[in-house]
Every structure is written in C-alpha cells, then in structure tokens.
Amino acid sequence: MEKKEQLYEGKAKKVFATEDPELLIVQYKDDATAFNGLKKGTIAGKGVINNQMSNRLMQLLERRGVPTHFVRELSQRETLVKKVQIVPLEVIIRNISAGSFAKRYGVEEGIVFDEPTIEYSYKNDALGDPLLNARHALALKLVTKEELATIEALSFQVNDLLKEFWAGCGVTLVDFKMEFGRLSDGTIVLADEISPDTCRLWDSETKEKLDKDRFRRDLGGVEEAYAEIMRRLEEHLK
Ligand code: ADP
Ligand code: UDP
Numbered sequence: 001m002e003k004k005e006q007l008y009e010g011k012a013k014k015v016f017a018t019e020d021p022e023l024l025i026v027q028y029k030d031d032a033t034a035f036n037g038l039k040k041g042t043i044a045g046k047g048v049i050n051n052q053m054s055n056r057l058m059q060l061l062e063r064r065g066v067p068t069h070f071v072r073e074l075s076q077r078e079t080l081v082k083k084v085q086i087v088p089l090e091v092i093i094r095n096i097s098a099g100s101f102a103k104r105y106g107v108e109e110g111i112v113f114d115e116p117t118i119e120y121s122y123k124n125d126a127l128g129d130p131l132l133n134a135r136h137a138l139a140l141k142l143v144t145k146e147e148l149a150t151i152e153a154l155s156f157q158v159n160d161l162l163k164e165f166w167a168g169c170g171v172t173l174v175d176f177k178m179e180f181g182r183l184s185d186g187t188i189v190l191a192d193e194i195s196p197d198t199c200r201l202w203d204s205e206t207k208e209k210l211d212k213d214r215f216r217r218d219l220g221g222v223e224e225a226y227a228e229i230m231r232r233l234e235e236h237l238k
Contacts (some may be wrong), residue, residue, distance in 0.1 A: 001018050001019070001020070001023065001025065001072075001074065001080050002018065002019065003016040003017075003018065003025050003027075003078075004016060004017040004018055004019065005017050007024070011031060011033045011037065012028065012029055012031060012032070012033075012047075012050070012193075012197060013026050013027060013028050013029060013193070014026070014027040014029065015027075018080070021083070022082060022083055022183075022184060023071065023080055023081070023082060023083060024080075024081050024082075024083045025074065025078055025079070025080055025081075026051075026078070026079050026081055027047075027077055027078050028046075028047035028048070028050050028051040028077045028078075028079075028193075029046075029047050029077075030042045030043055030044055030045065030046045030047045032046065032197070032212065032215050034212070034215060034216040035216070036125065036128050036129065037125070039215075039216070041215060043215060043222050043223060043226060044223050045223060045226065045227070046196075046197070046223075046226055047076075047077045048076045048077055049195070049196070049226045049227070049229075049230045050193055050195035050196070050197055051073070051076065051077050051078070051079055052073070052076070052230065053194070053195050053196070053229075053230055053233055054079075054193040054194050054195050055070060055073050055079055056233060056237060057162065057165070057194045058070035058190065058194065060161070060165060061158060061161060061162075061190065064157075064161050065157075066154060066157060066158055066161070066190055067154075067187065067188070067189040067190065068189055068190040068191070069081040069082045069084055069181065069189050069190065069191040069192075070082075081191070082183060082189065083183075083184075084180075084181025084182055084183055084189060084191050085181055085182045086123070086179055086180075086181045086191060086192075087142065087143050087147065087151065087179070087180045087181060087182065087188075088122060088123040088124065088142050089120045089121070089122065089123060089137060089142055089143065089151070089179070089180070090120065090121040090123050090129060090177050090178075090179060091118065091119075091120055091151060091155050091177065091178045091179070091180065092118070092119045092120070092121070092175060092176070092177050092178075093116050093117070093118055093155055093156070093158075093159045093175060093176060093178070094113065094116060094117045094119075094174070094175040095112070095113055095116050095159070095163065095172075095173060095174060095175065096109075096110060096111065096112050096113065096172065096174040096175065096200075096202075097109055097110065097111040097113070098110070098174050098175055098200050098213075099175065099200065099213075101117075101175070110207070116156065116159050118152060118155060118156070119131060120132050120133065120134065120136075120137055122136075122137075122140070122142070123179070134148055134152075147182075147188055150188045151180050151188060154180070154188070154190065155178060158178065158190065159173070159176075162176070162194070162199075165236075166201065167204065168236050169232040169233060169235070169236045170203065170204045170205065170232065171201050171202065171203065171204060171210065171229065171232060172201070172202045172203075172204050172207075173199060173200075173201060174199075174200035174201065174202055175199070175200045176194065176198055176199035176200065177198045177199075178190060178192070178194070178198075179191050179192035196210065196211040196212055196225070196226055196229055197211075197212050198212075199211055200213060201229055208225075209225065210225045210226075210228055210229040211225065211229070
C-alpha cells in the first residue's frame with residue numbers, strides 16, 4: 001500500500017491517504033509534547049516503539065472481540081489503519097490515582113480504586129481539551145447516546161484486557177487514554193494509539209514509571225523506560 005498525500009500532521013503522528021478511500025497510513029514520530037504542547041522534545045526511538053506496541057495491543061484486543069482500526073503494520077514506524085471519523089472525545093480510564101486526578105481532587109498518587117473510573121475530555125486543542133461528562137458530550141452532539149454506551153462498554157472491556165495483559169509483564173496499568181472513531185458504516189472502533197505516551201505504566205514491584213511521565217516530569221531515563229516496557233511486552237508475547 002502506497003502513501004499518497006499527507007492529510008494531517010499531529011504532535012506525535014502523521015496521517016497519509018492511500019489509494020483506498022477507506023484506509024489511511026499513520027506514521028509515528030519521535031516528537032514528544034506535554035502540557036497541551038507547552039513542553040516539546042524528542043524521545044529517540046519512541047515512534048518505532050509506539051507503533052509496534054500499539055499494534056501488538058490492538059491485535060490482542062481484536063482477538064478478544066474489541067473492534068479496532070488496525071489493519072497491518074507496514075514498517076517500523078508505519079501502519080495501515082481503517083479510516084474513521086474520530087469521535088472528538090478523549091476517554092480516560094483510571095485504576096489508580098495519578099496525574100490530573102490526583103491534582104484536581106487533592107489526593108496522593110497511587111491510591112488503588114475499588115472500581116475503575118471513566119472520564120471524558122472534549123478533544124479540542126484551542127480549548128485545552130476541557131473535561132466534560134456524558135451529558136455534556138450529548139448536549140454538544142459529539143456522540144449519540146447509543147455510541148456513548150458502546151464506547152463506555154468497550155472502554156471498560158479494554159481496561160480489563162490490558163490490565164491483565166500488563167500484569168503478566170510485571171506492569172501495573174494505572175490509567176490510559178483512548179480515542180474511538182466511526183467507520184463509514186457507523187461502526188464504533190478503537191482508533192489512535194495505545195502506548196507509553198497514552199498510558200501510565202508502573203513496574204508492579206518497584207512502582208518505577210515506565211511511561212511518558214518520565215518526560216513530563218523530567219525524571220530522566222526516558223528512552224530507557226520506553227525500551228524497557230517494549231522489552232517486557234515482547235518477552236511476554238513470546
Ligand atoms: P494530535 O492530533 O493530538 O496531535 P497525533 O499526532 O497522534 O495527535 O495525530 C494523529 C491524529 O490522527 C489524531 O488527531 C487522531 O485522532 C487521528 N486518528 C487516529 N486514528 C485514526 C484513524 N483510524 N482514522 C482517522 N484519524 C485517526
Ligand atoms: N493522556 C493522553 N493524552 C492527553 C491527556 C492524557 O494520552 O491529552 C493520558 C495520560 O498519558 C494518562 C491518562 O491519559 O495515562 C490520564 O492523564 P491525566 O488526566 O492524569 O493528565 P496528565 O497528567 O497527563 O495531564
């Protein structure tokens with residue numbers, strides 16, 4: 001499948017058209033941003049790791065019945081995906097307090113929840129991705145009620161599957177962000193990426209951070225953490 005014109009360049013990926021109107025090619029970059037683009041940098045090798053990790057996880061989810069945009073890995077940084085109309089919501093599932101949750105509610109990081117939480121932000125860079133609830137999303141006509149029910153059910157299913165998978169790698173899935181989209185027939189599928197950029201992943205024993213928080217918080221060892229989490233995933237998939 002050949003790359004045609006570039007349709008979009010985002011903060012972490014480029015999106016290209018293909019000869020098939022239903023398919024796109026995504027290309028993963030090493031660029032990293034945080035705090036709504038305020039902090040910029042590069043993480044050497046990140047694009048390769050995020051591409052490969054996202055693809056392995058999406059394939060695992062597909063096998064367990066979660067529909068995704070994944071079609072085929074084309075190269076180290078490029079993947080063929082089904083073109084979707086992205087639902088402009090960032091869906092965040094949390095199993096343990098961290099990040100903006102800890103800050104917003106004034107609690108420490110690391111509190112293990114009895115049940116996972118779900119929250120939505122409006123995917124709108126100009127507004128700084130504001131938090132909204134399900135009824136706000138319906139009021140803004142970002143999704144239908146039926147779509148939202150599907151998205152919520154899929155999100156908790158993905159969480160259960162990924163939590164179990166990562167536990168097998170000695171890794172705790174703290175929280176993560178998902179994006180969903182509509183295929184041309186309206187089917188809701190998991191899109192975008194699942195990677196250390198979009199998940200908090202802690203070593204189960206030491207609680208060491210093996211994700212983008214190392215970049216956000218200037219903890220050092222960023223490249224090493226991405227390599228280590230990928231190594232564990234591959235070791236577990238052997
Ligand atoms: P951002 O737009 O936040 O800077 P990226 O750099 O990751 O993010 O850019 C990738 C873009 O492609 C995102 O806007 C994402 O919503 C979109 N996208 C992801 N998967 C698909 C897909 N299957 N079809 C269409 N768009 C997609
Ligand atoms: N996240 C993301 N993209 C965003 C915002 C959050 O991938 O634009 C992920 C982030 O990596 C973390 C989870 O969603 O795994 C929850 O992030 P949080 O709300 O705590 O925000 P942050 O601390 O990143 O500001």
